[in-house]
Amino acid sequence: MEEEDQHKVADLVKELVLRLLTRSPGAGAGGGGGDPPAAPPDPLRLQSSLRYAFRILSSRLTPSVAPDATALAESIKRRLATQGKSSQALSFADLYAKFASKTGPGSVNNKWAVLYLLKIVAEDRNSASNGLDFSGSLPNLDSFEAELGSKSRVLRDREGERNGWSNGVLLVAKDPENLRDLAFKEYANLVKEENEVSEEVLVRDVLYACQGIDGKYVKFGTIVDGYILSDLVKVPRATRTMVRKLCELGWLFRKVKGYISECMDRFPAEDVGTVGQAFCAALQDELSEYFKLLAVLEAQSMNPIPLVSETASSDNYLSLRRLSVWLAEPMVKMRLMAVLVDKCRVLRGGAMAGAIHLHAQHGDPLVHEFMRRLLTRVCSPLFEMVRSWVLEGELEDNFAELFIVGQPVKAESLWREGYRLHAGMLPSFISPSLAQRILRTGKSINFLRVCCEDRGWANAATEAASAAGTTTRRGSLGYGETEALESLVDEAAKRIDKHLLDVMYNRYKFKEHCLAIKQYLLLGQGDFVQYLMDIVWPELSEPANTISSFKLAGLLESAIRSSNAQYDDPEILDRLRVKMMPHGTGDRGWDVFSLHYDPRVPLDTIFTESVMAKYLKIFNFLWKLRRVEHALIGAWKTMKPNCITSHAFLKLQRAVKLQLLSTLRRCQVLWNEMNHFVTNLQYYIMFEVLEVSWSNFSNEIEAAKDLDDLLAAHDKYLNSIVEKSLLGERSQTLHKSLFVLFDLILRFRSHADRLYEGIYELQARTGNSSLPSRDKSKARKQKNDQSLEPGSLITDGRKALTQRAGDFLQNMRQDLDAISKEYTSLLEGFLSQLPVQQHVDLKFLLFRLEFTEFYSQSGLGK
Amino acid sequence: MDQEAARTARESLDLAFHMSNILDTGLDRHTLSVLIALCDLGVNPEALAAVVRELHREPSAPVPMPSSYQTQKQ
Secondary structure (H helix, E strand, O other), X not given: OHXXXXXXXXXXXXXXXXXXXXXXXXXXXXXXXXXXXXXXXOHHHHHHHHHHHHHHHHOOOOOOOOOOHHHHHHHHHHHHHHOOOHHHHHHHHHHHHHHHHOOOOOOOOOHHHHHHHHHHHHHHHHHHHHOOOOOOOOOOHHHHHHHHHHOOHHHHHHHHHHHOOOOXXXXXXXXXXXXXXXXXXXXXXXXXXXXOOOHHHHXXXXXXXXXXXXXXXXXXXXXXXXXXXXXXXXXXHHHHHHHHHHOHHHHHHHHHHHHHHHHHHHOOOOOOOHHHHHHHHHHHHHHHHHHHHHHHHHHHHOOOOOOOOOOOOOOOOOOHHHHHHHOHHHHHHHHHHHHHHHHHOOOOHHHHHHHHHHHHOOOOHHHHHHHHHHHHHHHHHHHHHHHHHHHHOOOOOOOOOOOEEEOOOOHHHHHHHHEEEOHHHOOOOOOHHHHHHHHHHHHHHHHHHHOOOOOOHHHHHHHHHHHOOOOOOOOOOOOOOHHHHHHHHHXXXXXXXXXXXXXXXXXXXXXXXXXXXXXXXXOOOHHHHHHHHHHHHHHHOOEHHHOOHHHHHHHHHHHHHHOHHHHOOHHHHHOEEEEEOOOOOOOEHHHHEEEEEOOOOOHHHOOOHHHHHHHHHHHHHHHHHHHHHHHHHHHHHHHOOOHHHHHHHHHOOHHHHHHHHHHHHHHHHHHHHHHHHHHHHHHHHHHHHHHHHHHHHHHHHHHOOOHHHHHHHHHHHHHHHHHHOOOOOOOHHHHHHHHHHHXXXXXXXXXXXXXXXXXXXXXXXXXXXHXXXXXXXXXXXXXXXXXXOOOHHHHHHHHHHHHHHHHHHHHHHHHHHHHHHHHHHHHHHHHHHHHHOOXXXXXXXXXXXXXXXXXXXXXXXX | OHHHHHHHHHHHHHHHHHHHHHOOOOOOHHHHHHXXXXXXXXXXXXXXXXXXXXXXXXXXXXXXXXXXXXXXXX
């Protein structure tokens, strides 16, 4: 390949020389391809020219400008423009643009070289035509000589000065007649007289001071807290002030340096934190930049300052004034660093990053750029932590620097209490809502990992990272890319939350469990509840300490088996338990019995103990309501008018019969009143409270985007049930009066039972004394007692019986009256309290209970 | 593809030739194409320019000593 290229080059050069030689006489005839065919040059000349060409080419001439085609084109254009050929300049620019746009095969690769060649050839021709300017071409010695010869030396010097040929070197010193020289000399003497110390020495001292080192004359004064020029040295006041101003840099440097070394010393022992370390490293880097500048300046300071010293040859000298120009920019930076150091001395982690960020809001581009560089370094550990938290759920925060704080908790409270935001560590460039999302995403991952033992989130995280355009590897985020961070967090949150909900819904069957809780704990499954109530009734009427929870569990089991609940998922049924609450003396089974649903991990995050306690409260209320309803139904079973009682009525003594009838009637009316109340309350609880809340909850489950939404929806659901079922804090009095009502109704039930037992007993007695058949005896009791039952004993007995019946009925009636009175007053109290409640749904309850405005009317009547 | 390449090459040469004319280099089309080829092969453009200049000037001046050029230029 090399060889081939060499050959090609040789061939091409030969061709070139041939071309050039054949048309060199007509050098001016540049233009068009239509060159007249010239006679081939003589071979001897051709040979020598060729050799010469190769020699030139093999020489190590290097281009004197850096290869940048665009810049070159620009300079050519500008040259043309300054020569007054603006139209040509424009067309050249146009051509160049087209030329540069040609890429791909067949185009010119080395565009810069071509341009450069053209430029030099053009310049050569220009100089050849006006024969003056030789800069940029190889000087042709003989012509140069000839030119020199043609002009006198003095003339050339003059001309040189005028044309600026001598590169601006002032030759005044060699001119004894120059007045300026004399003046300068005088000035130099003056300066020397005034200054005990030469400026070079001062400059060097200042440079030392800028590195925090005491110089020969400039020393750190602890009293003034800064570098000052020793008072013993005699220098003009202006110089003294300037030295002092320059040495501010030294003071700042000491401060920054001190902070860095302090941090470094503290590092292994105390927790400086990764952000603090990054800050120190960034400061250190800035300082090393500063050292580089100082090194250059120090090198320059070795050059003597002209005018003051005799040998005024160097131009890279360093005076105090020049130094102040050089140090202006480092001064700004150093001041900033010192301010930051002051600010950050007590801060750590995110708070430190936030504090530095506050300083980055600066209009000066220099400061802005500097702060940006610094912050990129400082924030990188922070962003790294955020990244690994969002994508891997790892809290790599050994020094508690991140704005997310984790604490060891049990699995069920991981979501609620495991992690929280630390507002103090939240840098201001991360908005609180973003922080919240960051927190939740990582929390979701941890929740999936710890509670759900799920691995699928890793895929979701990778997907999220690729969607956000970053990778899962380290260090892909930086300060100033808040949008990138935000999009990463959004993507990750979206996917991981979705995944979490999928896991919750599909693997852990959240919805099914919610429904099961509603069906069993909130007594939504009617047949099951009815059956359970039937079979546990006798058991629960026993004193609490005699009840075995195993037996109740068995009863629960049989209730499940004999209702539709048996078709439910066994896994769900498995979780349904009987729970006995701790009981005191005198408690009945009713007071301690409850159903419990075992949520298990991870659902116990949602169904926490407090949530389950609320469910228990609701269950107890509903269970009591059911019990009351059940009791009323049971009462109805006995009270229902049937032929037995109606027969009995016919045969009774008139007075007793009347009494009995009115008592029964009283009982029926009271029952009806109670039934109306309980049925409507039951209806309200079922349809206005439970089902409505459940339907809202179902909708919210569908709309939920993350676990927090789900939790909120569930809390709302539960709270609305609690509130509307009068179990809330505000409706405690109402709740109490409701329970008193319930107790009264239960008492009524026992009274009604007693009444009917009494009636049956009465019947049985009269029956026994008259006829073997109980039915008949009752029927014929009154009619036949005189004829069928002879003897005064019997008559006495019958009288006594009638007497007893009369008494019994009297008592019953009194009791019923008392109950009725109490009930009416209680119900009135309840109804009057009901509108006071804030909850709007309770209006419906009132409306149902008082559809005919019966109570308000009677209340008014009173 | 070859045609395309040839077209691009021709257009590039045209453009370069136009530029050369604007700059008044006095190079003809063929010479320019040779020079571009050399440039593309990595030959130092400054040296090439020197060759062009020297050979143009040759009839008026004898071959000078190249060794002196190097020292001077450096």
